[in-house]
Each structure stands twice: as C-alpha cells, then as structure tokens.
Amino acid sequence: MTEPVLELSGLSKSFGALKVTDAVDLDLRPGEIHALIGPNGAGKSSLIKLVAGELAADAGSIRFDGREISDLDQIERARLGLTRTFQVSSLIPEFSARGNVMFAAQARRKSIFGFFRQVSRDRELIDEAMEALDRVGLSGRAAVRVSELSHGEKRLLEIAMALAMRPRIFLMDEPMAGLGQEGSAKLIGFLDKLRTQAPILLIEHDMDAVFQLADRISVLVSGKIIARGTADEIRNHPEVRTAYLGEDAA
C-alpha cells in the first residue's frame, strides 16, 4: 500500500472543558478523497484548523510526507503544500475574482518584495489565474469585485484560489455549502477528477456528494472518530446510523 501523505495520530485539542478533538487518528493517501463527516459542532472544522496550523494541538502528531510538522506554524505548513479552503468564504473583498486568484499564484511563489513590475501586466500570474478560474467556470466573472460576486461564486473562487496554490494536499471545509443542486453536481464532477492532482481531505454535509466521491469516510462525533470505512460500510454502520445518519436521513 502507498505511504500516506498526511498522517495524524493521537491528535487532541480542548477548548477549556470541551474536547473538540479527542485522540484522532487519520490519514490521507495519494490520489484519494477522504471524507470527514459528523453532526454540527462535532469538531470537523477544528480538525482542519489543527492540520493547517491555525490552531495548535494539545497532544498528538501530524506527519506530512513522513515528516513531523506539529511545530511548524500555519504559514510554514501552507508553504509545504497544505492548502485549505474555508467553510465561510475567506477572500480579499476589494480585489476582483482574478485579483484573488492572482494573489494566490503570487503567494505560491512566496513573492512579497516586488515593487515596480505591475501585477496588471504580470502575464504569468494572469494566465495562471485565468486557467484556475476557467477550471471552476468563473472565467466570465474574472473582473468582478469579490464583494459583488454571488455566494456560490465566492465558494467557487475559494476553490480556484486553492488550485492556484498547486498544493500537495487539499483540506476542504464544506465546499458545497450554499452551492445549490446544480452547482453541487458540477463541483462533485470537478472534485472527482481533482483527486488525481492531489488528495483531498473533504468535510461535507452533503451526503450524496460524500457517498459519490469518498474513497474512505471517517465519522467524527464529539471530537472522536467513531467509524471509518468505504461508503457502503459507513452507510450500513449501526452506530453511524443512530449517531448521525439517523437524524439526518429521517
């Protein structure tokens, strides 16, 4: 079996008395989509924040490419190629859609200190941004300011920015949220192909999407992984049905 790119073991985090992440073991292998599901407040977003380095873990290890990265901060981890998308779109509001993706392409180059060359004539950045926007179907909206984009368009822009980062792994926090039927269907098709570019740790409430896409599914309840398996295994898992799918499928 191929070595996992990302490997969490015994990862724990508490907010005061609340154990938001409770000894979580989880890995992500090349080419796969590993879905993380669980009820509201289960600690899914917190787990992504721990992996991305936005939150510091209390205990446990995070290995990326076989290397321990717990001591690296968010910025260093992003530079290694861990790219996350946000559950609530987090964009640069006064920039255009293209400007946001260009900035991601600039960030991938770790480039800050350019003082003269105008980004509006920076063909490399522009071409890369347009390609990423095109892949998510936003190229027609490239010049529109973020603050004037629709909710769904902002969600797609999040994905385009992640693409421009050309990451080693994607950490996606509910990318379908608020996309609507048609938008979700398109994005499912897109993510399905994207996994070959880089594996995806996918948090998603949309069960259709999860069952269609995921190679493996982990179920998180109150900070603990209570079940893990293929789509079929999870669908028929008794604990999952009561703890989670029960309330949802009813």
Added chain:
Amino acid sequence: MPEFVTEHRLNILLALILLGGPLVAHFADEPFLVTLATRATILALAGVGLNIALGLGGLVSFGHAAFFGVGGYAVGILASHHQTYEPLMTSPFVINGTNQMLVLWLVAVLVSGLAALVIGALSLRTSGVYFIMITLAFAQMIYYFAISWPAYGGEDGLSIYVRNAFPGLNTLRPLDFFLLCYAVLIVVLLAQWKMTGARFGMALQAVRQNEGRVAALGLSPYRIKLAAFVISGMVTGLAGALYADLNRFVSPTMMSWHLSGEIMVFIILGGVARLFGPVVGACLFVLFEHAFGSVTEHWQFFLGAALLAVVLFARGGFIGLVAGRVRHD
C-alpha cells in the same frame, strides 16, 4: 456617487495646482506664500509616508512624528557638526558632519528606517487599539529622550544656521527650495503608485483586508506589515529632513503627539489610502492654519468641525468626494 473625474486626472490636476500656486506667488513677489507652499509640500510628504502604513496596510500608527523627528534630528545633528567642524565621532572611524542634502537625506532615511524597524518589530505583534497606543508610547519615549539630551539642545532644539546645500541650486532662495521639495514629493508619489500596483502593494492591501487569508496562503502578514512600516517610516523621516531645512531648526516638538495627530488628520481630510489624499489634506490644513490662525487662536476648532464633516459625510475625504470610491482592476 457619479464619477465626475477619474482619480488619475484629479491627481494630475492637483499636482499642477501645487506647482503653479508657488510659481505665481514667486513672480508676484510673495516669497512668504512660496514658503507656505513648501511647508504644505513637506507635511504632505510626511502624510504620504503614514498613508503607506495606514491607508494601504491599515496600520493606524499614532507615532509617526517619531520618524519625522528622527529624520529632522539626523539633519540637525550632522549639520551642527559641520558648522563646528567637530567630527560626530572619531573612533573606531571618523564621521564628520556635512551640509550636503543628498547625504543628509540618505542618513535621515536610513536612521528613521532603522527606528521604524525596531518600533515596528515590537508594535506589530499587537493590533487594533494596542497598536495605536504602543506606537504612541514609543514616539513619546523618543520625544522625552530628545528633551533630556543636552548635547543637541535638549528642549531648546538645535539651529541650522545656513540651509544645507544641494548641487546646482541656491537652497536659500524660497523657490529653489520649494521646487526641490516638490520634486521629492512627486518622485515618492510615483514610487508609491508603482508599489501599490506591484506584488508588494497587493500583499499589503490583502493583509489589510483579510490577514488570516494571507497567512493561509503561506505569506507572513507580519513580514509584510513590517516592511510597509519601515518604508512608511523612511518616507516620513525624509519629510522630517526637509522640514529641518525649511525651518533651519529642529526641536522635540517635531516628535510630539500633536504632530502625529496632524499627520493623521491630513490623511483623513484628503482621503485614506488615496495616493493624493495626504497632499490635499496637508494643503487644506496649511491653508486653514494660515487663513484662520491669524484671526483666531481657536482655528483648530474649525479644523475639528471640518474633520467631523469628513468623517460623517465624506468617508473617502476630499478625493473620495470628487473622484468616487477606490477602483481596483
């Protein structure tokens, strides 16, 4: 609000007015007005410096007078050593005073940049109100240091008996000195304009709008802000250097918190983050001071009223009122 004029055209017009006014005054034999315009130009430059931190980066520094003063003192101290022919230091190597503006400016920019690096490195670990307070505290520290440092005049300040020299110009003539200051301002504005549209400008504006996002993309907001703060301090320090030569005098008042506040007022009056915001603001300020300062001691009351009006009714300041909101591609 309809856009009567593009900001770009407005800027060119403003630049021409600032040049034309003093030229007219010169030929009308009103040297005092030329000097007044020089004062506005230099204060504008100080505001341009702060605008890089405050406008582009959202760093509300309430201590920029520190850099203004440090730049001024760099000039004052070196010039005083030139006057007395006493070297500034003799070991490990000799540093003599000078009266060459180009050298003085370079030193002023380096020293104020260094001050901004130290102050920024510490202050930028905080944000919001704490950042405002800590920058103010640092400026006050430097202010009191200058007051209690007898070697260079202490509270009384330091005189520069003859305005420093610039190759090919007679800096003692008001118009020559104005044109020099004006040229510096324009060059800095052009550089800022380029910078704003370049990668650094993008990074800085992104940090202001969404710092967390920038970090998630693997760029360090701290480094970006620190670099901006240093550049900002350097520009304000350069303005301080010119101000020292304008008055042929430096004193701790250059570093007082009043001045930090005034520099901020220029930006708010003219338009935050607008290239020519501080230019308009400083000109309005100097005109206000000149027009009402002789009539009433309470001219700052009217300034306060004008500020209030801007904050309440014209968020983008003068530039925003005339040219509409900021446009990004």
